[in-house]
Amino acid sequence: MISYDNFINTIKNNRVYINYSRMWxxxxxxxxxxxxxxxxxxxxxxxxxxIALALKPYMDLVMVExxxxxxxxxxxxxxxxxxxxxxxxxxxxxxxxxxxxxxTNGLKFDMFKKLLTLPTSFFDKQNSGDIVFQFxxxxxxxxxxxxxxxxxxxxxxxxSISLVCVLFYNSWQLALIAVVVLGCAFAPVAKxxxxxxxxxxxxxxxxxxxxxxxxxxxxxxxxxxxxxxxxNETNKFFTILQNIFTLRIKMVQKTQWLxxxxxVIVSVxxxxxxxxxxxxxxxxxxxxxxxxxxxxxxxxxYTPVKNLGNNLNAVQFSFFSIERIFEVxxxxxxxxxxxxxxxxxREHTNIEFKDVWFEYVENVPxxxxxxxxxxxxxxxxxxxxxxxxxxxxxxxxxxxxxxKSGSISIDGIDIRDYTLESLRQNIAVVFQDNxxxxxxxxxxxxxxxxxxxxxxxxxxxxxxxxxxxxxxxxEGLNTQIGERGILLSGGQKQxxxxxxxxxxxxxxxxxxxxxxxxxxxxxxxxxxxxDNLMQDKTVFVIAHRLSTVRNADKIAVINEGxxxxxxxxxxxxxxxxxxxxALYDMQFKKQEISIK
Numbered sequence: 054m055i056s057y058d059n060f061i062n063t064i065k066n067n068r069v070y071i072n073y074s075r076m077w078x079x080x081x082x083x084x085x086x087x088x089x090x091x092x093x094x095x096x097x098x099x100x101x102x103x104i105a106l107a108l109k110p111y112m113d114l115v116m117v118e119x120x121x122x123x124x125x126x127x128x129x130x131x132x133x134x135x136x137x138x139x140x141x142x143x144x145x146x147x148x149x150x151x152x153x154x155x156x157t158n159g160l161k162f163d164m165f166k167k168l169l170t171l172p173t174s175f176f177d178k179q180n181s182g183d184i185v186f187q188f189x190x191x192x193x194x195x196x197x198x199x200x201x202x203x204x205x206x207x208x209x210x211x212x213s214i215s216l217v218c219v220l221f222y223n224s225w226q227l228a229l230i231a232v233v234v235l236g237c238a239f240a241p242v243a244k245x246x247x248x249x250x251x252x253x254x255x256x257x258x259x260x261x262x263x264x265x266x267x268x269x270x271x272x273x274x275x276x277x278x279x280x281x282x283x284x285n286e287t288n289k290f291f292t293i294l295q296n297i298f299t300l301r302i303k304m305v306q307k308t309q310w311l312x313x314x315x316x317v318i319v320s321v322x323x324x325x326x327x328x329x330x331x332x333x334x335x336x337x338x339x340x341x342x343x344x345x346x347x348x349x350x351x352x353x354x355y356t357p358v359k360n361l362g363n364n365l366n367a368v369q370f371s372f373f374s375i376e377r378i379f380e381v382x383x384x385x386x387x388x389x390x391x392x393x394x395x396x397x398x399r400e401h402t403n404i405e406f407k408d409v410w411f412e413y414v415e416n417v418p419x420x421x422x423x424x425x426x427x428x429x430x431x432x433x434x435x436x437x438x439x440x441x442x443x444x445x446x447x448x449x450x451x452x453x454x455x456x457k458s459g460s461i462s463i464d465g466i467d468i469r470d471y472t473l474e475s476l477r478q479n480i481a482v483v484f485q486d487n488x489x490x491x492x493x494x495x496x497x498x499x500x501x502x503x504x505x506x507x508x509x510x511x512x513x514x515x516x517x518x519x520x521x522x523x524x525x526x527x528e529g530l531n532t533q534i535g536e537r538g539i540l541l542s543g544g545q546k547q548x549x550x551x552x553x554x555x556x557x558x559x560x561x562x563x564x565x566x567x568x569x570x571x572x573x574x575x576x577x578x579x580x581x582x583x584d585n586l587m588q589d590k591t592v593f594v595i596a597h598r599l600s601t602v603r604n605a606d607k608i609a610v611i612n613e614g615x616x617x618x619x620x621x622x623x624x625x626x627x628x629x630x631x632x633x634x635a636l637y638d639m640q641f642k643k644q645e646i647s648i649k
Contacts, residue, residue, distance in 0.1 A: 075379050076156075076375065079156045079159040079160060080152075080156060082155065082159075083151075083152045083155045083156065086148050086151060086152050087148075087152045089148055090145055090148035090149050090152055090200075090204065091203070091204070091207055093141050093144055093145040093148070094145055094204055094207035094208045094211065095207070095211045096137075096138075096141055096211075097138055097141045097142055097145060097208045097211075097212075098207065098208040098209060098210065098211030098212030098213075098214075098215065099211050099212065099214070099215040100134050100135075100137065100138045100215075101138075101212040101215060101216060101353050102212070102215035102216050102218065102219045102350065102353075103130070103131065103134045104131055104134075104135075104349065104353075105216065105219050105346050105347075105349040105350035105353060106219050106222075106346060106350075108342065108345050108346045108349055145204055145208075146204075149200050149201060149204050152200060153196045153200040153201070156196045156200075157192050157193060157195075157196040160192040160195065160196065160378060161188075161189060161192045163382060164188045164189075164191075164192060164378065164381060164382070165188065167188075167381055167382055168184070168188050170386050170389070171386060172386055172387055172388040172453070172454065172455075173448070173453040173454060174387070174413075174454060177413075180261065180262070180265040181264065181265050181268040181269075182261040182262055182263065182264030182265030182266070182267075182268065183261045183265070185261070185264045185268075186260055186261035186264060187261070187377065187381065188381070190260075191374040191377050191378055192374070192378065194370050194371060194373075194374040195371055195374035195375045195378055196371075202371070212353070212354075213354055216350045216351075216353055216354040217231075217232065217354065219346065219347070219350040220232075220347055220350050220351065220354070223339065223343040223344070223346050223347040223350070224330070224333060224338070224339045224343055224344075224347055226329065226333065226338075227326050227329060227330055227333070227339075227347055227351075228347075230322065230325050230326055230329065231322055231326060231351055231354070234318060234319070234321060234322030234325070235322070235354070235355075237318050259293065259296050259297045259300055260297065262293050262296075263293055263294075263297070266286075266289065266290055266293060269286075270286060272537075319355040322351070322355065323348075323351060323352070323355065326347065326348065326351055327348070330344050330347065330348070387455065388452055388454070388455055388473070389473070390472050390473055391469065391470060393470075394470060394471060394472040394473075395466070395470060395471060395472070396471070396472055396475040397463065397466075397471040397472070397475040397476050397478075397479055399479060399560055400429075400560070401429055401463050401464050401479075401560065401561075401591070402428065402429050402464055403426060403427065403428050403429065403463075403464065404425075404426070404427045404450070404461075404462070404463050404561070404591065405425070405426050405427075405460075405461070405462050405463075405465075406423050406424060406425040406426075406446070406449075406459070406460075406461050407424055407459055407460050407461075407462070408422055408423075408424060408458065408459035408460070409422070409423040409424075409446075409449070409456050409458075409459035409460070409461060410422065410423075410456065410457045410458045410459055411445060411449060411454065411456050411457055412457055413454075418457075418614060419442050419445050419614050420442050420445055420446065420449075420456075420614045420615075421614045421615050422459075422615070422616075423442075423446065423459070423614075423615075423616050424616065425446075425609060425616065425619075427591060427593075427607070428591075429560075429591055430589060430590070430591060431591060431592075431606040431607065432587065432591075432592040432594060432604075432605045432606050432607075433592070433593055433594070433605060433606065433607040433608070433609060434594045434595075434596060434602035434605035434607070434608045434609070435447070435593065435594070435595045435609050435611055436595075436596065436597075436599060436602060436608060436609070436610055436611070436633065436636065437610050437611040437612050437617075437632070437636075438612060438636075439597075441611045441612050441613055441614065442611050442613075442614040443595045443611050444565055444566075444595060446593075446611065447482075447563045447565060447593045447595060449461055450468070450480060450561070450563065450593070451476060451477050451480045451482065451563075452468060452469070452473060452476060452477075455469065478557075478559065479559050479560055479561055480559050480561045480562075480563060481501070481554040481557045481558075481559035481561070481562050481563070481586075482554075482562075482563040482565065483547070483550050483551055483554055483562070483563070483564050483565070483567045483583070483586075484550070484565050484566075484567070485565055485566040485567060487546055487547060487549075487550035488537065489534060489537060489538030489541070489546055489549060489550070490537075491533075491534070491535060491536045491537070492533070492534070493528075493530065493531045493532060493533055493534065494519075494523065494529075494530050494531070494532055494534060494549060495510070495530040495531055497534070497538070497549055497553060498510060498513060498514070498530070498549060498552045498553050498556060499553075499556065500553055501513070501552075501553040501554060501555065501556030501557035501558075502556040502557060502558070505556050509556060510530070510556070512555070513552040513553075513555035513556045514530070514552055516551075516552070516555050516582065516585040516586070517548045517549070517551040517552035517555060517582045517585070517586075518548055518578050518579075518581055518582045519545075519548045519549065519552055519582075522545060522548075534549075544576075544578060544579055547567060547579045547582075548578070548579060548582055550567075551567075551579070551582045551583065551586055554586055555585075555586060559590075560590060560591060561590065561591045561592075561593075562586060562587060562590045562591070562592045562593070563592075563593045564583060564587075564592065564593065564594045564595065564596075565595045566595050566596060566597065567579065567583060580601065598640070599633075599636060599637050599640055602622075603622045604622075605621070605622070606621065607619060607620065607621060608620060608621060608622060608625055608633060610625070610631075610632050610633045610636075612632060617632055618631055618632055618633050
């Protein structure tokens with residue numbers, strides 16, 4: 054098992070080797086069709102020998118001895134067997150696609166479930182392209198490419214067996230030459246995997262960067278347009294394409310020499326067979342029919358071997374993807390339930406931060422010895438300069454991250470001893486930039502409580518001051534809001550998020566600068582909605598505008614990761630040269646200047 058701290062290093066260094074029997078749980082539900090798909094490949098490959106075998110009596114009896122007329126059954130037999138082979142190929146392709154699709158969906162489903170368990174720190178370190186490629190595209194590469202090529206290889210194995218039998222049937226001497234040459238052709242394949250491993254890993258990350266670039270252009274289109282960044286983005290995209298092109302060329306350099314080399318080796322085998330075959334014919338050891346049948350079988354045997362390098366890349370990528378998939382599925386999330394985790398109840402009496410230290414980067418502390426106590430129903434405001442650690446403090450409560458040392462407890466129980474689900478069910482968060490999902494307003498509000506009644510929804514809408522806005526819409530709550538809620542204003546998004554929090558009805562509320570990005574009019578409406586949300590709740594508020602936190606029961610001043618002042622507004626204002634007083638006076642003077 055690997056931790057997510059070492060996740061990327063493990064991928065790059067390839068320290069984990071996957072037992073491919075791990076695929077069995079995904080194959081098991083479809084094993085019968087998978088088996089049929091593979092079994093069908095046996096006659097498909099074996100029927101390749103029919104044409105070569107049929108040429109011996111045709112050549113001996115018709116072309117050489119001219120003792121009988123052209124046997125009607127030979128050409129008809131060839132057509133019949135070829136037709137059967139074609140039908141079986143279609144059936145095999147259909148079954149392979151069906152089985153591959155089912156296995157791929159199973160892997161993608163488990164990968165998606167795993168993605169939802171990953172801690173916030175994982176997403177902090179990843180690009181969107183890396184995640185899409187790792188959790189979606191890898192499954193396609195693992196299954197589709199592998200099954201298609203397994204079918205091809207199965208066909209070629211049994212084709213080779215049947216054709217080798219034809220070779221020995223016609224001449225064991227020539228067959229020995231052919232088999233030796235075939236062994237020489239396969240010898241370099243064993244060394245190829247090590248040669249292309251590093252290039253394959255770099256190619257995966259390069260392909261992921263393409264997806265990241267498209268996502269950035271999609272999400273940042275307004276910024277790109279307003280700052281005239283088209284040339285900059287074009288150059289960046291061109292660099293990515295050049296990098297991918299270079300990697301593709303390296304892959305060709307490391308693999309495609311195999312096919313021309315096999316062409317040369319195979320041509321040596323055919324030349325040796327023709328040369329020695331001529332001697333055998335002249336000495337009467339084999340007939341002309343034997344020779345023609347042998348050469349036909351030899352060409353049919355060697356042809357797929359010459360193109361082996363073209364299929365090898367796909368197989369290597371499939372095995373590489375399978376390794377990566379199970380590295381993810383086997384990894385253990387850093388933030389998870391303990392074995393004997395308890396369910397947190399709705400009621401609580403106090404929340405305590407005791408000697409809390411935290412760091413995003415090792416040995417670079419962001420929070421230093423934080424001590425706070427909050428009673429049920431109290432409102433605590435976290436204020437201070439940007440980057441001081443305010444948001445980090447509230448992010449620790451629902452365990453978006455885990456602390457390095459110290460403890461955070463609710464009613465004397467460390468939050469790490471609660472189940473994640475029950476802990477987070479009792480906490481509602483309203484962010485500065487709340488994420489809305491594509492769909493309707495109703496869909497997004499119902500995320501707070503999927504079983505809410507229509508009466509509860511209407512009450513949440515009213516308490517969030519959304520009722521007038523909803524009434525102005527032709528589709529009302531069923532209005533589509535676009536991806537990320539693009540069709541709503543900032544204030545409307547915030548009120549939808551607040552309505553969602555109302556439906557959740559959690560006893561602990563976190564407000565992370567929920568009004569800082571709004572204009573005065575929108576802020577006033579949203580603040581009323583927040584006041585409704587805060588009633589009878591334990592509330593953590595982060596705000597830059599200190600006028601909004603004057604009535605908080607406690608105000609904690611956080612500076613450079615340390616708690617420097619704690620008290621209510623009046624107590625903090627009474628501290629001479631206090632940091633809160635300095636911040637408040639500075640904002641008050643700015644407001645006076647703006648009014649003038």
